[in-house]
Amino acid sequence: MRxxxxxxGSPYLTDESKMTGSADMVYFPENEEDIIExxxxxxxxxxxxxxxxxxxxxxxxxxSVLSMEKMNSIVGIGVDENGEFIRCLPAVxxxxxxxxxxxxxxxxIEEITPGAKEHFRNRDLFCPVDPTEMNGSIGGNVAxxxxxxxxxxxxxxxxxxxxxxxxxxxxxxxxxxxGDHVAKNGILRIADRDVILPTYDFRKGIKxxxxxxxxxxxxxxxxxxxxxxxxxxxxxxxVYLIPRYDLVSTIVFFPTDEDAxxxxxxxxxxxxxxxxxxxxxxxxxxxxxxxxxxxPLFVPIPEFPMEHCSAVFFDMANSNVHEKFGIISDLAQLxxxxxxxxxxxxxxxxRKELFAFRHSVPRAIFDYVASxxxxxxxxxxxGTDMSVPLDNLDEMVAYYHKVLKEHxxxxxxxxxxGNGHLHVExxxxxxxxxxxxxxxxxxxxxxxxxxxxxxxxxxxxxxIKNEYIEMMYGEKGVEEIRKVKSILDPQWKLNPxxxxxR
Amino acid sequence: MKYLVLVKQVPDTSLIRxxxxxxxxxxxxxxxxxxxxxxxxxxANRMKKDGDVVVAVTMGPPQAGSALRRCFEIGADxxxxxxxxxxxxADTFATSRTLVAFINRHCSDYDMILAGTLASxxxxxxxxxxxxxxxxxxxxxxxxxxDGSKAIQDMDSEYISVELPERCVMSVSLTMTDPFIPSIKxxxxxxxxxMITLGRVDLGLGAYSVGTKGSKTHIVKxxxxxxxxxxRIIDKDPKAVAEHLKGVLDVQL
Numbered sequence: 001m002r003x004x005x006x007x008x009g010s011p012y013l014t015d016e017s018k019m020t021g022s023a024d025m026v027y028f029p030e031n032e033e034d035i036i037e038x039x040x041x042x043x044x045x046x047x048x049x050x051x052x053x054x055x056x057x058x059x060x061x062x063x064s065v066l067s068m069e070k071m072n073s074i075v076g077i078g079v080d081e082n083g084e085f086i087r088c089l090p091a092v093x094x095x096x097x098x099x100x101x102x103x104x105x106x107x108x109i110e111e112i113t114p115g116a117k118e119h120f121r122n123r124d125l126f127c128p129v130d131p132t133e134m135n136g137s138i139g140g141n142v143a144x145x146x147x148x149x150x151x152x153x154x155x156x157x158x159x160x161x162x163x164x165x166x167x168x169x170x171x172x173x174x175x176x177x178x179g180d181h182v183a184k185n186g187i188l189r190i191a192d193r194d195v196i197l198p199t200y201d202f203r204k205g206i207k208x209x210x211x212x213x214x215x216x217x218x219x220x221x222x223x224x225x226x227x228x229x230x231x232x233x234x235x236x237x238x239v240y241l242i243p244r245y246d247l248v249s250t251i252v253f254f255p256t257d258e259d260a261x262x263x264x265x266x267x268x269x270x271x272x273x274x275x276x277x278x279x280x281x282x283x284x285x286x287x288x289x290x291x292x293x294x295x296p297l298f299v300p301i302p303e304f305p306m307e308h309c310s311a312v313f314f315d316m317a318n319s320n321v322h323e324k325f326g327i328i329s330d331l332a333q334l335x336x337x338x339x340x341x342x343x344x345x346x347x348x349x350x351r352k353e354l355f356a357f358r359h360s361v362p363r364a365i366f367d368y369v370a371s372x373x374x375x376x377x378x379x380x381x382x383g384t385d386m387s388v389p390l391d392n393l394d395e396m397v398a399y400y401h402k403v404l405k406e407h408x409x410x411x412x413x414x415x416x417x418g419n420g421h422l423h424v425e426x427x428x429x430x431x432x433x434x435x436x437x438x439x440x441x442x443x444x445x446x447x448x449x450x451x452x453x454x455x456x457x458x459x460x461x462x463x464i465k466n467e468y469i470e471m472m473y474g475e476k477g478v479e480e481i482r483k484v485k486s487i488l489d490p491q492w493k494l495n496p497x498x499x500x501x502r
Numbered sequence: 503m504k505y506l507v508l509v510k511q512v513p514d515t516s517l518i519r520x521x522x523x524x525x526x527x528x529x530x531x532x533x534x535x536x537x538x539x540x541x542x543x544x545x546a547n548r549m550k551k552d553g554d555v556v557v558a559v560t561m562g563p564p565q566a567g568s569a570l571r572r573c574f575e576i577g578a579d580x581x582x583x584x585x586x587x588x589x590x591x592a593d594t595f596a597t598s599r600t601l602v603a604f605i606n607r608h609c610s611d612y613d614m615i616l617a618g619t620l621a622s623x624x625x626x627x628x629x630x631x632x633x634x635x636x637x638x639x640x641x642x643x644x645x646x647x648x649d650g651s652k653a654i655q656d657m658d659s660e661y662i663s664v665e666l667p668e669r670c671v672m673s674v675s676l677t678m679t680d681p682f683i684p685s686i687k688x689x690x691x692x693x694x695x696x697m698i699t700l701g702r703v704d705l706g707l708g709a710y711s712v713g714t715k716g717s718k719t720h721i722v723k724x725x726x727x728x729x730x731x732x733x734r735i736i737d738k739d740p741k742a743v744a745e746h747l748k749g750v751l752d753v754q755l
Contacts, residue, residue, distance in 0.1 A: 102531065103527070248689070250686060252686075300681050301681055301683070302680055302681050302682060302683055303680070305685075321689070321690065321693055322690060322693070325686050325689075325690055328686065329686060339685060339686045339687055340685050340686075340687045341685060342685045342686045342687075343683040343684075343685065344683070344684055344685060344686045344688065344689040345683050345684075345689075346568070346571070346689065347534045347535065347568070347572055348514040348517075348532040348533070348534050349514065349516075349534050349537075350681075350683050352516075353681055353683060354683070
């Protein structure tokens, strides 16, 4: 097994949060035996693979790094009563699954159920696990219960996982399939141990990536999903697939943000026809407009069809379009939109332009921050990650505006509105702004929880949002998570600092 | 004026992959209107005035109809899909012959024929020229824009301006145009529009004039060309190096 000692600045000591850590060694296991060997000789071990997280989850806190990147093959396919599934080693990326399914080259992989290859050849399938970051690993997606736009229709990663193989910190290997190991009265039997599950309300109904999932009858698979690597090393994942179908992408423009919220609220009652629902406030659209004025090639989209407008972006299956767009048009017009001034793309290239627009918003914010950084070297930005039940979205948004105004901060809002999950990007011009923004952020977290939401809807906790666990579940909740950790990882060997500290 | 635009559906050009034998992998790759065809279609639409007609035609399998939907969105008034099992495996000659049969039988009142300079997947550039030969009309290649009664050709090192004849075939190069995305209304209108599908018999062609049987060329093997490059070190003083290089370059130029 390859290993090396990382020097300062090594990519193995950081992730997209730009937090940096330290480690003595980085190991590259190629199989489960290698992992067990590393577990045997290390006291502190941080698991990582593609390092695309934004909360420092894979940033080592001393000890060694277990980089899973060599375990990156798709090993099998199968079909069971719930449909087709694909078996992946942990470092397989979402992009990799996509091209694998498109290529239909199934010669060198295991047929987990008889006839699976023939079955797969006759179908067009895809994997709806959809974090915006397509180069993230499936192991990382499972460890963080990653979500993205299509979570609106298909749920987060959790909903697609059929089963897992996990190695505990003492080297015990467990192979669990959903439905096989279920808790009784809040106690889950795993590897001859009784795990007493936390008693807090996990808020399953909303998009939530805060803390361990729990319930009286929790499935063992769900305990490990979203556990941020503190309970074991994921070595294999079975993911369910769904039929691939042609999509048509649409952006509808509204004269005000409030009109757009009104449209969103009405359209969610037709949830079954929509793949995802993303919102861009008029500030975001204006930002793109000004970027395009400076650089017409900033993003390859047509001129916006309306002056000062907000936008709602969604995908639908390209079938029964008259019926579906009939509903869309009626609702859009009801909320002040003009559908002759919308964008509607069905060809791959045009759809890509709409997605380029979506991705250009964070980029525009980044560019804007960089452009005024010269004058203000302390310039920075801060993004929120809070979700609330859709019924309370109005109240949350009103609260955002109120607090940000009171704190005299510049900001734009965009994101996964269908899941009650908007990102507020606060633009910080100096340290003073930073302090006011921190205060505003903690108010937002409190408000989100008060409204039945989550302070960390998709980014997770990692090493930079630990305080939210206590805010959300209280000191008792934190203690309960510690207890679960102590039963499965008595020496606190794995991913120290993630989610809870000892 | 009646503009006839010859278009082609190709696999998404940004996703094109090639297998070990050098053949394009089409399975699972989404299809789109060829960017060159899109340029030709957009140019025709720009020239179109009140009372003018733009007709788009493509030869391909039934799913090529979605490329014609895109033509409707851009502004085509009529679309024709030439689709027949017998057309499969056509080389450029058989393709041109099929298109010319269509033109003569169903669109003989054209004023101008436009096509992409080449197709992103095949890249031969032969069809527009062959069609002009078969119809015995002028061929103007690499057009980037129309300036009054003149066509501007992009010939790599220079632009050439030519007077447009009464009837001609123009091949259109990729041009920088503003992206165009239809509205919901535009999309639904294009879904409602009916395209006309024609087969071999509708074009009055025999089975031996089309497809593989009607082709004059057959692909035996596709190979990726290999260049042999090597590095020579010239260890002399600068003046001598310059002299040496001059000699080498003179020979190669």
